[in-house]
Amino acid sequence: MKIAVAGAGAVGGYFGALLKKAGHDVVFLARGKHLEAMKKSGLVVKTNDQLLTIDGVFTDKIEGFADCELILFCVKSTDTESTAEQIASLRNDRAVVLTLQNGVDNEEKLAQILGGKRLLSAATYLSSHVEEPGVIKHSGRAKLVIGALDESLISFRDKVADLFRQAEIFVKTTDDIMLDKWKKLLWNATFNPLAALSKATVGEIMEHKELRKTAENACREVMRVANKIGIPLDEEMFHRTFANSGAALKHKPSMLQDRLKGKRMEIESLCGFIVKKGRQIGVETPVLQTLYSNLLFLETHR
Ligand SMILES: NC(=O)C1=CN([C@@H]2O[C@H](COP(=O)(O)OP(=O)(O)OC[C@H]3O[C@@H](n4cnc5c(N)ncnc54)[C@H](OP(=O)(O)O)[C@@H]3O)[C@@H](O)[C@H]2O)C=CC1
Ligand SMILES: CC(C)(CO)C(=O)C(=O)O
Known part of the structure; x- marks a missing residue:
């Protein structure tokens, strides 16, 4: 072909x-x-x-x-x-x-x-x-x-x-490809924005008590937005998001890699999209909103 x-x-x-x-x-x-x-x-x-x-x-x-x-x-x-x-x-x-x-x-x-x-x-x-x-x-x-x-x-x-x-x-x-894409997004939105701001690897986020809490809260916000629009991301997915990260502890999520290379970050796709979708459907996403606004500022003030 x-x-x-x-x-x-x-x-x-x-x-x-x-x-x-x-x-x-x-x-x-x-x-x-x-x-x-x-x-x-x-x-x-x-x-x-x-x-x-x-x-x-x-x-x-x-x-x-x-x-x-x-x-x-x-x-x-x-x-x-x-x-x-x-x-x-x-x-x-x-x-x-x-x-x-x-x-x-x-x-x-x-x-x-x-x-x-x-x-x-x-x-x-x-x-x-x-x-x-x-x-x-x-x-x-x-x-x-x-x-x-x-x-x-x-x-x-x-x-x-x-x-x-x-x-x-x-x-x-x-x-149901969009369900699979949301499952992948759940991981990306949990780790990418936070890693890009903190410069922490996946393992560092997992091990740092307060960063881990922020990641968990971000993950739950994605789930709430998804569930409200009929995408069934359940409790098992929440646990899998963190359990599956064991193999990627040294990994710098791609948004952090982009930041370090001075390249544009996928801020809208991996964070802003969920914040804006949440606003449209009446689901609050305070953690993602905070990460999103900081990333937007960072992108234009490097
Ligand atoms: N890397 C990974 O392991 C994974 C990435 N993804 C996703 O896959 C997607 C691609 O990521 P990734 O491969 O890492 O990105 P890269 O930046 O490595 O690759 C994209 C390439 O396309 C080039 N490019 C963009 N637009 C044009 C154009 N119009 N004409 C010619 N070249 C162009 C870019 O050039 P330039 O560098 O000059 O912009 C860059 O070389 C992203 O959505 C990412 O989130 C998903 C899973 C894993
Ligand atoms: C973890 C990984 C490499 C996906 O497999 C990714 O999507 C990212 O770093 O943004």
């Missing part, structure tokens, strides 16, 4: 590389120094004890996506609209777009720009980052939970899941 990767960074570069290694035709959209490095020496993926070097088409021109069947949408949520507009300009309505992004707000934005009938979404369980231009470092296991946003795409969803499996990526399919 001809596959395009919109945003060949930590996520897009990792999955795109494995699909290319499995024999697919992959075009990687990137920019800046990372693009230059890949053009020069290929895309290097350091995954656990393996080192892959992938050749492919590396470009900053969206025209390279013109005849692809599947687009992996892997930009940060701060770039969702601008990248989707680029894809829309191609008029290749045949290509199905699979978003691997965190958060639950990208799907609606993509549907508005690209149309809802061509969208798949995945909850992405992965720990990777761009170590230096052209080099992606991944550790641990990777898992995708993939769902279709329109029933007409269910058989294509299954085809895409098989394609990933053939590339030795662990994949599950779901008929």
Whole structure:
């Protein structure tokens, strides 16, 4: 299958590389120094004890996506609209777009720009980052939970899941992808904003009595907002959010990594969205509101 990767960074570069290694035709959209490095020496993926070097088409021109069947949408949520507009300009309505992004707000934005009938979404369980231009470092296991946003795409969803499996990526399919995305968001909204402000790792948040309390309160606020709009995040999910973090104690959540690199943080998707949704439906989110306002200020006063 001809596959395009919109945003060949930590996520897009990792999955795109494995699909290319499995024999697919992959075009990687990137920019800046990372693009230059890949053009020069290929895309290097350091995954656990393996080192892959992938050749492919590396470009900053969206025209390279013109005849692809599947687009992996892997930009940060701060770039969702601008990248989707680029894809829309191609008029290749045949290509199905699979978003691997965190958060639950990208799907609606993509549907508005690209149309809802061509969208798949995945909850992405992965720990990777761009170590230096052209080099992606991944550790641990990777898992995708993939769902279709329109029933007409269910058989294509299954085809895409098989394609990933053939590339030795662990994949599950779901008929309720937005529930899976909310489950992932529960973890992200609990740890990312707090880590970005405090500069604490997941383990430091877990061990510090008062930070842990703040994380628990943030988690409960996400659950209250979700429950009010009919997303069943229950007590078991609350416990799992903290219990599952045992494997990620040294992890710096991505929003903290972005802060440390001076990059834009996904403040709206991983925090502001829940605060604003809470306001609309009458659910108070004082902890998330405090984190949100501080992050917004920090972003413009570094
Ligand atoms: N990293 C991880 O382990 C995980 C990340 N996620 C989620 O996946 C999404 C992607 O994250 P991640 O891969 O870490 O992000 P990265 O910043 O590593 O990758 C995105 C890449 O896309 C590039 N890019 C953005 N817009 C364009 C454009 N229009 N044209 C060309 N290149 C573009 C960026 O360039 P530039 O750097 O110049 O902006 C960057 O290289 C996020 O929503 C994140 O929360 C989910 C699970 C795990
Ligand atoms: C924990 C992780 C890497 C997801 O698997 C993540 O989503 C983040 O750091 O924001």
